[in-house]
Amino acid sequence: MSDLALKILSLEKKYASGVKALDGIDLEVKKGDFFALLGPNGAGKSSTIGIISSLVTKTSGSVKIFDIDIDEDFNEAKRKLGVVAQEINFSPFEKVEDIVITQAGYYGISASQAKPKTETTLKRLGLWEKRSEQARNLSGGLKRRLMIAKALIHDPELLILDEPTAGVDIELRRGMWDFISEINNQGTTIILTTHYLEEAEQLCKNIAIIDKGKIVENTSMKELLSKLDVQSFVLDLNQPLKNLPSITGYAMTLSDPSTLVVAIEKDKSINEFFAELSKMGISVKSMRNESNRLEELFMEIVKSND
Amino acid sequence: MTRNKEILNSLITLTVREVRRFLRIWVQTLVPPAVTMSLYFVIFGSLIGPRIGEMNGLDYIQFMIPGLVMLSVITSSYANVVSSFFGVKFQRSIEELMISPMPNIVILTGFIIGGVARGVMVGIIVFLVSLFFYPDFTIVDPLLTISVLILTAILFSLMGFLNAIYADTFDDISVVPTFVLTPLIYLGGVFYSITILPEFWQKVSLANPMLYVVNTFRQGMLGVSDISVSFSLIMQVFFIILFGAFALYLLKKGTGIRQ
Numbered sequence: 001m002s003d004l005a006l007k008i009l010s011l012e013k014k015y016a017s018g019v020k021a022l023d024g025i026d027l028e029v030k031k032g033d034f035f036a037l038l039g040p041n042g043a044g045k046s047s048t049i050g051i052i053s054s055l056v057t058k059t060s061g062s063v064k065i066f067d068i069d070i071d072e073d074f075n076e077a078k079r080k081l082g083v084v085a086q087e088i089n090f091s092p093f094e095k096v097e098d099i100v101i102t103q104a105g106y107y108g109i110s111a112s113q114a115k116p117k118t119e120t121t122l123k124r125l126g127l128w129e130k131r132s133e134q135a136r137n138l139s140g141g142l143k144r145r146l147m148i149a150k151a152l153i154h155d156p157e158l159l160i161l162d163e164p165t166a167g168v169d170i171e172l173r174r175g176m177w178d179f180i181s182e183i184n185n186q187g188t189t190i191i192l193t194t195h196y197l198e199e200a201e202q203l204c205k206n207i208a209i210i211d212k213g214k215i216v217e218n219t220s221m222k223e224l225l226s227k228l229d230v231q232s233f234v235l236d237l238n239q240p241l242k243n244l245p246s247i248t249g250y251a252m253t254l255s256d257p258s259t260l261v262v263a264i265e266k267d268k269s270i271n272e273f274f275a276e277l278s279k280m281g282i283s284v285k286s287m288r289n290e291s292n293r294l295e296e297l298f299m300e301i302v303k304s305n306d
Numbered sequence: 307m308t309r310n311k312e313i314l315n316s317l318i319t320l321t322v323r324e325v326r327r328f329l330r331i332w333v334q335t336l337v338p339p340a341v342t343m344s345l346y347f348v349i350f351g352s353l354i355g356p357r358i359g360e361m362n363g364l365d366y367i368q369f370m371i372p373g374l375v376m377l378s379v380i381t382s383s384y385a386n387v388v389s390s391f392f393g394v395k396f397q398r399s400i401e402e403l404m405i406s407p408m409p410n411i412v413i414l415t416g417f418i419i420g421g422v423a424r425g426v427m428v429g430i431i432v433f434l435v436s437l438f439f440y441p442d443f444t445i446v447d448p449l450l451t452i453s454v455l456i457l458t459a460i461l462f463s464l465m466g467f468l469n470a471i472y473a474d475t476f477d478d479i480s481v482v483p484t485f486v487l488t489p490l491i492y493l494g495g496v497f498y499s500i501t502i503l504p505e506f507w508q509k510v511s512l513a514n515p516m517l518y519v520v521n522t523f524r525q526g527m528l529g530v531s532d533i534s535v536s537f538s539l540i541m542q543v544f545f546i547i548l549f550g551a552f553a554l555y556l557l558k559k560g561t562g563i564r565q
Binding site for chain 2: 081093
């Protein structure tokens with residue numbers, strides 16, 4: 001038994017239209033990982049996830065889920081897999097509780113066995129009060145949570161989340177991530193695709209970036225972020241400035257008299273910069289990243305692949 | 307839990323879901339055949355029937371009952387599976403089935419049982435309605451009647467399933483029932499015995515598969531038939547195996563459901 005939850009080798013997908021979505025990708029995800037699979041639209045993320053979850057047939061290559069080759073025993077591999085699809089995929093006319101219990105039944109769990117777990121999961125996701133409502137009456141965010149409840153009902157060892165927070169408000173999104181992190185801490189391997197790169201940066205330990213059907217980056221999040229040469233910080237000042245200060249080696253701009261933006265290179269010291277500011281009598285009230293660090297790298301990597 | 311027990315649980319789940327679906331919309335699924343067939347019994351049975359006289363030595367309304375029950379069973383079982391399976395494709399809830407470890411044969415069987423359940427339920431409803439118009443009706447051969455009822459419901463559920471696999475739009479699921487099934491059923495001996503047709507049209511009628519289904523059922527209910535019952539039963543079983551195997555092949559291949 002290897003320590004891999006997922007192993008993909010030379011995976012190719014060519015659609016009937018002639019579009020080559022995957023051009024021989026290799027990917028490994030370790031057991032217990034929280035893994036980000038990122039890429040621009042049409043890069044091949046959904047094709048990859050579709051093949052793993054049997055919604056898309058591969059053209060060639062191999063996929064193993066916990067060492068089980070999907071060509072040899074896909075049904076056994078699927079028992080270990082939970083998928084939160086990008087699009088809502090439950091019947092809108094069924095009741096919330098019935099949807100989850102039915103999903104458990106598809107995995108061979110009887111309704112009587114599924115009921116206690118359904119109750120726990122729906123309560124944890126804030127859906128218990130809505131259990132008797134038809135799914136079509138739920139808000140967008142609650143529908144997303146129902147998708148997660150469904151995917152978890154058979155205790156999968158590998159959970160794939162394909163843009164699960166698209167269109168969900170910040171508060172709900174954070175609640176969902178707390179829940180998912182908790183599941184990951186309990187040992188479930190998680191693969192996440194998202195357009196909110198800040199989330200991937202905060203949650204994921206390892207990352208692969210896919211572009212034009214190829215893996216263009218595959219490393220740990222820490223390693224990837226260390227490649228960032230320059231980081232921009234936004235400083236909120238205690239007193240407004242009339243003129244832009246000048247400190248050698250640090251490029252600065254004033255976005256307004258009380259907000260200073262500084263680009264600090266990787267080999268430069270932040271302490272030194274603050275010391276220089278103090279000498280000038282400039283005091284800082286608060287500081288934040290100008291933009292998401294992963295987003296900068298992502299754009300760089302994708303551009304260099306053009 | 308053993309794998310077999312899990313598979314059985316999956317089948318029960320899918321079957322319950324399918325039955326619950328058509329029961330939830332009973333006004334659309336169970337009531338219309340009862341209303342339509344009541345009209346047939348009133349108009350063709352009670353009003354026009356006495357003027358027609360006897361058909362194969364039976365009262366016309368009595369002759370018509372098995373045909374109308376079969377007409378309802380065929381259309382209901384076909385409609386149930388074609389609309390339900392196309393519905394799960396359209397709503398994308400087919401992904402729930404595909405992602406799960408359910409074997410294809412369980413998926414197919416679950417949908418077919420759903421179609422058979424609705425077909426048989428509608429058949430019983432129409433038969434009960436017919437008793438209001440012809441209370442003295444007695445079934446001659448209950449075993450043959452039940453066998454044909456179930457075989458027919460299975461056969462047309464399978465045909466509905468195949469239609470749904472290939473369907474991309476709502477038009478695709480109405481073309482076959484409207485332009486193929488309905489004309490074949492109406493010309494398949496529901497309202498008349500083919501012995502009243504000229505010889506040429508009798509021979510043409512023998513090419514209509516509905517003739518065999520309707521007449522075998524009439525043999526079971528009334529003990530009269532225009533064709534060989536054993537041949538008809540063998541053909542029904544043959545086509546069930548053929549269509550079942552083809553449906554499983556298409557599910558494995560992913561036709562219409564997998565990119």
